[in-house]
Amino acid sequence: MQMYAEGGGLVGSAGSAELVRSVLDRGLELYRQGGHLPAEEIARCTALAVQLAERGERIAPLLHAWEVGCSVAVADCWVSARPGEQSELVSLTQWASTGVKEITAAISLAYVHAQKQAGLDTSRRVLADLMLNGATTDELAATAHHTPAKEYVAVAGRxxxxxxxxxxxxxxxxxxxxxxxxxxxxxxxxxxxxxxxxxxxxxxxxxxxxxxxxxxxxxxxxxxxxxxxxxxxxxxxxxxxxxxxxxxxxxxxxxxxxxxxxxxVISELAISRDSEYRRQLISLIDPIVETPELLKTLRTLYLMDLDRTRTARRLNVARRTLTYRLERIEQLTGINPVRTRGILAFVLALAARDLDSSCAVPESA
Structure with missing residues (x-):
C-alpha cells in the first residue's frame, strides 16, 4: 500500500506482488498457528487510510490496489509452486479470502473514524465509494446509518x-x-x-x-x-x-x-455507439450546413413542435419566409422537413451532428 501511495499505484508489478506476498506469507504463518493478524499489523495497514481521510482523498483506489495485489500474489504462488506444495497453497488461498476481507474492513472503519475526527462526517460517501467497487461491508453500512437495499436509483450529474x-x-x-x-x-x-x-x-x-x-x-x-x-x-x-x-x-x-x-435519449444512445450510422445521418443535412439560416430554421421548427406561427415568431421572420425556407430545405436535400419520414430523418441527423461536434461522449464516467 505504501508503494501504491508513493508510486501512483504499482498494482501488478513485480515489486508490488513481492510486497503483498510478504504480507500473505506472514498471514499464512499466523494461519498455521491458528492466530489472527495482531493489532499492530492491522494498524500498519490502516495508517495510510487515515492519511488519505485527513487529506479528503478517496479510499476506493487504495482498496482496489490491495485486492488486486493480493490476487496477483496468490496467482503467482500457484504458478511457481513445486510438487507437494498444493496443501500449503490451499491454506494460503483460504487465508487470503478471509484475511483480505478482515484488512479491508479494518481500513474502511479506520478511514470513517478519521473522517469523523476531522469533522467531515462523510461515512456515507465512503460507503458509496465502496459499493461502486463491490467492497462494502455490513459494519461500514451500519456506521453510515444506511440499510442496504436490493435495488438503487443511480443518479449522475455535473x-x-x-x-x-x-x-x-x-x-x-x-x-x-x-x-x-x-x-x-x-x-x-x-x-x-x-x-x-x-x-x-x-x-x-x-x-x-x-x-x-x-x-x-x-x-x-x-x-x-x-x-x-x-x-x-x-x-x-x-x-x-x-x-x-x-x-x-x-x-x-x-x-x-x-x-x-x-x-x-434512446436515439442519442444508438447514434453515439455507431460512428458509421452517425456519419450517414449527418450527410442528410450536409447540403444546408453552409446555409446557417436554413439549419437554424430546421432546429427551431422541431423545437417549436412544428408550430409554424411560433417558429416564425422565434426566428423573427414572416410566415411566408418560413415557408420559403422549408421549401428550400426540401429542394437542397430531397427530404420534406414536415412529413413524418422527413421529420424522423432530420431530427436524428441534427442529433448526430450535435454529438459529432461535441467531444466524444465517454463510455464511462
Whole structure:
C-alpha cells in the first residue's frame, strides 16, 4: 500500500506482488498457528487510510490496489509452486479470502473514524465509494446509518460551477441526504453520483426528483438534467457509468427536467455507439450546413413542435419566409422537413451532428 501511495499505484508489478506476498506469507504463518493478524499489523495497514481521510482523498483506489495485489500474489504462488506444495497453497488461498476481507474492513472503519475526527462526517460517501467497487461491508453500512437495499436509483450529474465535484461538495451532499436515508453520495469522474435505495414507500422517479431538490436546498445544483438508472446493488458501478453517459447525452440534446432516463435519449444512445450510422445521418443535412439560416430554421421548427406561427415568431421572420425556407430545405436535400419520414430523418441527423461536434461522449464516467 505504501508503494501504491508513493508510486501512483504499482498494482501488478513485480515489486508490488513481492510486497503483498510478504504480507500473505506472514498471514499464512499466523494461519498455521491458528492466530489472527495482531493489532499492530492491522494498524500498519490502516495508517495510510487515515492519511488519505485527513487529506479528503478517496479510499476506493487504495482498496482496489490491495485486492488486486493480493490476487496477483496468490496467482503467482500457484504458478511457481513445486510438487507437494498444493496443501500449503490451499491454506494460503483460504487465508487470503478471509484475511483480505478482515484488512479491508479494518481500513474502511479506520478511514470513517478519521473522517469523523476531522469533522467531515462523510461515512456515507465512503460507503458509496465502496459499493461502486463491490467492497462494502455490513459494519461500514451500519456506521453510515444506511440499510442496504436490493435495488438503487443511480443518479449522475455535473455540478454548476465545478469542473468536477470537490471533496467538500460530495461531503455536503452526503450530509444533506443522510436525513431519511435518501441516498449515498460520491464522485465518479466529473460527475456527482448519488446511490438512492429504492424503498417500497416511493417510486424511483419520485426519489430522483426528491434528491435533486434536497441537493438544491444546500446549494448543489446540477448543470443539466441528471442521468438516472435503476440497478441491483451488485451492478451499481455499471449503472453509474450509464447514468453519466445519459447525462452527457441529455446535455448535448438540450433536454429539460430534473432527471433523464435511458428511454428519453434512446436515439442519442444508438447514434453515439455507431460512428458509421452517425456519419450517414449527418450527410442528410450536409447540403444546408453552409446555409446557417436554413439549419437554424430546421432546429427551431422541431423545437417549436412544428408550430409554424411560433417558429416564425422565434426566428423573427414572416410566415411566408418560413415557408420559403422549408421549401428550400426540401429542394437542397430531397427530404420534406414536415412529413413524418422527413421529420424522423432530420431530427436524428441534427442529433448526430450535435454529438459529432461535441467531444466524444465517454463510455464511462
Amino acid at each position: 455540478v454548476v460551477g465545478e469542473i468536477a465535484p470537490s471533496a467538500a461538495t460530495v461531503a455536503r451532499a452526503s450530509a444533506a441526504l443522510t436525513t431519511g436515508d435518501l441516498g449515498l453520495s460520491c464522485q465518479a469522474g466529473r460527475h456527482l453520483c448519488i446511490l438512492a435505495p429504492i424503498r417500497s414507500h416511493s417510486g424511483p422517479d419520485e426519489q430522483a426528483g426528491q434528491i435533486v431538490e434536497t441537493l438544491k436546498r444546500v446549494g448543489i445544483t446540477f448543470a443539466a438534467p441528471a442521468g438516472a438508472v435503476i440497478a441491483p446493488r451488485s451492478e451499481l458501478a455499471v449503472a453509474i457509468q450509464q447514468a453519466a453517459r445519459i447525462e452527457s447525452l441529455a446535455n448535448i440534446a438540450g433536454l429539460d427536467g430534473k432527471t433523464v432516463e435511458s428511454n428519453q
